[in-house]
Amino acid sequence: MIRLQHVYLLLGLLLAWAAVLGLRDRSNPRRWTTGLFWALLAFAFLAGDKVPTAAMGVLVLVLALLAGLGGVRGGAPRPPAPGSQLREAQRLGHRLLAPALLIPGLTLLGVLGLKHLRLGGVPLLEPASVTLVSLGLACAGATAVALRLTRVRPGVAVQEGRRLLDAIGWAALLPLLLATLGSVFSVCGVGEAVAALVRLGVPAHSPLAAVLAYGLGMVALTMIMGNAFAAFPVMTAGVGLPLLVRLHHADPAILGALGMLTGYCGTLLTPMAANFNIVPVVLLDLPDPNAVIKAQAPTALALLAVNLTFIYWLALP
């Protein structure tokens, strides 16, 4: 069986290779701390579940310090020869799209085609993580096709991957770190405290006030946690269920769907949702860290108003 752990192993090896390349990159003034950062991250993927969790906690804080204090930099990558990219574009044409499209294509094939495939009574892909395992295999397959197409050594693919990884830098760690913060928030009861504060300020007899408290509470808590999934159970147990479902007889299926989608409006507005709002800023070389959030804000606010109206009209009897 191909497990998620094998995909982590692959990613760990890629990061370890990137760490070695980073250590040897003399164009980077911070090559030692940069190399250490990627090496520690590689370790987290190769053996993260085999060491005590407290040790991993220390590793998380070290990674955060290395990244947060400017220890993770990129080198100066060798620029491509002038005109070479245009020449290659003309030579390879639409074939260049094939490996890029193979990533989603092969993932889809794995999810739909290999999900139920069993060899000797054992499922081929780990059933609990079919999508992630398929994504890992798809990336490996697409890399192989891209290497054939461009006729370069596998090491070049790692070099190019490291170039992008350097460009993303510490932001690569942010989504994972924010999810970790979300778990700390859950363990420490932050959501319950916010829900309690929201209920403190809401007059219970008014359905409109309850709708506003639940909807805006979902947005606020999602913006704090960076994730509507984390906000939903807290806000719905604290405000939605007692006030809207039990007191004002709202339909739970409609309220659940619309409540979650109201939270998504908050996801569009917060830097805490780093993989959606901060990583693209870095990937697209935008100088304003809030550029993507600003581009989303008009859509998010208009949609928030629509969702609140829908909850009031459709979910309440």
Add this chain to the structure above:
Amino acid sequence: MTGPALWPLLGIAVVVLGFAVRANPVLVVAAAAVVTGLAARLSLVQLLQVLGAAFVKNRFLMLFVLTLPVIGLLERHGLREHAQAWVRRLRAATAGRLLLLYLLLRQVASSLGLTSLGGHPQTVRPLLAPMAEAAAEQTHGPLPEPVRQRLRALAAATDNVGLFFGEDIFIAFGAVLLIQSFFRDQGLVLEPLAIALWGIPTALAAFLIHGARLLRLDRTLARDARSGP
């Protein structure tokens, strides 16, 4: 009245303050985790255990790194240049229409569960953003740098909107199952299909709202390009 303890809210204050003074987000987040844990009276070892266990559990969030070698290799061999040349040959392509088409495809694909058919490293950086820029320049001439940056940010925003407001319609998607299991634990049994169907009104509204903004984009681009240097 004994409610939940309010001290852990200090962690939120750290986050808000940290982002407000534009400190490095990684430091802000780590500091917030430590402050929250200590305010909730976790011991240092407990705090480290929570951090470590959560980090290991969420490692899948870094799997996007596996796409980087392919994308980097293709970029070095002219993927962006090819995508831009292709768009310039399509006369009907404007930046707004291109993003609108992407929004539609992304929403439909996500609603069928195909959420990995897009994404910032896979499609926005190598394809969508450069194609939108090329289409805008083909129609309006060279773009001033701030306009170019706004256009790129809008390409990323379009990917997010399409993903978020498509995936909730797919009944096997995590959000629908989370909603169902939450209400089941509270003694209310719901059909996943009933939840997924009520995602459709918002999905349509998201398409209309964001789509209208994208169609207006071509007009504002024309204005901005004229007023530019």
